[in-house]
Amino acid sequence: MSTPNSPTLDKHSSALDAAENTASHLITVTLRVRRFNPEVSAEAEWVDYRLPIDPKERVLDALHKIKWEIDGTLTFRRSCAHGVCGSDAVRINGRNRLACKTLIKDINPEKPITVEPIKGLTVLKDLVVDMDPFFQAYRDVMPFLITKGNEPTRERLQSAEDRERFDDTTKCILCAACTSSCPVFWNDGQYFGPAAIVNAHRFIFDSRDEGGEQRLEILNDKDGVWRCRTTFNCTDACPRGIEVTKAIQEVKRALITRRF
Ligand code: SF4
Numbered sequence: 001m002s003t004p005n006s007p008t009l010d011k012h013s014s015a016l017d018a019a020e021n022t023a024s025h026l027i028t029v030t031l032r033v034r035r036f037n038p039e040v041s042a043e044a045e046w047v048d049y050r051l052p053i054d055p056k057e058r059v060l061d062a063l064h065k066i067k068w069e070i071d072g073t074l075t076f077r078r079s080c081a082h083g084v085c086g087s088d089a090v091r092i093n094g095r096n097r098l099a100c101k102t103l104i105k106d107i108n109p110e111k112p113i114t115v116e117p118i119k120g121l122t123v124l125k126d127l128v129v130d131m132d133p134f135f136q137a138y139r140d141v142m143p144f145l146i147t148k149g150n151e152p153t154r155e156r157l158q159s160a161e162d163r164e165r166f167d168d169t170t171k172c173i174l175c176a177a178c179t180s181s182c183p184v185f186w187n188d189g190q191y192f193g194p195a196a197i198v199n200a201h202r203f204i205f206d207s208r209d210e211g212g213e214q215r216l217e218i219l220n221d222k223d224g225v226w227r228c229r230t231t232f233n234c235t236d237a238c239p240r241g242i243e244v245t246k247a248i249q250e251v252k253r254a255l256i257t258r259r260f
């Protein structure tokens with residue numbers, strides 16, 4: 001039988017202490033999630049979930065806890081969970097962010113944390129929106145290298161300076177945080193939107209590409225770059241730190257000067 005000082009009891013005590021310590025890191029947060037299921041109701045509603053969580057965890061972890069432990073019907077997109085795939089852009093406390101890159105401790109966990117779908121795209125269910133119009137605009141700007149034949153026999157060389165011209169816009173992960181934070185896009189979903197322009201920029205300013213004129217003409221359209229009102233929402237929203245507004249301005253300048 002174990003005595004109070006026996007090694008067996010000490011081992012159990014320290015295991016219990018460790019468990020308590022771990023538990024003491026947890027705080028209780030309220031996640032206020034905008035839920036919508038067209039099969040149940042035509043109206044969306046806010047639903048509160050209270051759950052214990054380590055404040056160093058992310059909003060995505062909280063959504064997982066809800067889905068796996070509280071309510072399996074909660075629907076949201078995510079894939080990589082590490083800020084690479086761009087599939088979990090949502091509005092957290094009214095601001096577009098990636099759920100997998102937003103720590104609970106950074107968003108005032110003492111108040112309910114609101115999580116809702118990004119704006120300007122049709123909500124299909126809960127936090128999932130229809131991304132088709134977004135990707136159509138992306139496809140429309142031809143986001144691939146265009147050349148007029150003369151296939152090289154080895155790689156297409158480019159100077160470091162030429163590569164630098166479009167370095168920023170190569171970082172896009174197509175999360176739609178920029179486009180869905182744009183008031184012009186909210187009012188009229190026909191606008192190409194910042195993300196499509198960023199991805200056009202990535203090729204227009206690539207010295208190896210020969211489709212710049214075509215892309216500029218596409219963006220000269222009434223729903224193209226001239227719709228931008230320079231509100232900087234897009235730059236503020238971008239989780240990759242891309243200077244989105246600057247890229248749009250550079251495309252506008254290229255349209256005026258026809259130099260790129
Ligand atoms: S520019 Fe930034 S915010 Fe916009 S889609 Fe790309 S990564 Fe997302």
Ligand code: FES
Binds near residue numbers: 079082085087
């Ligand atoms: S899940 Fe891939 S970027 Fe967040």
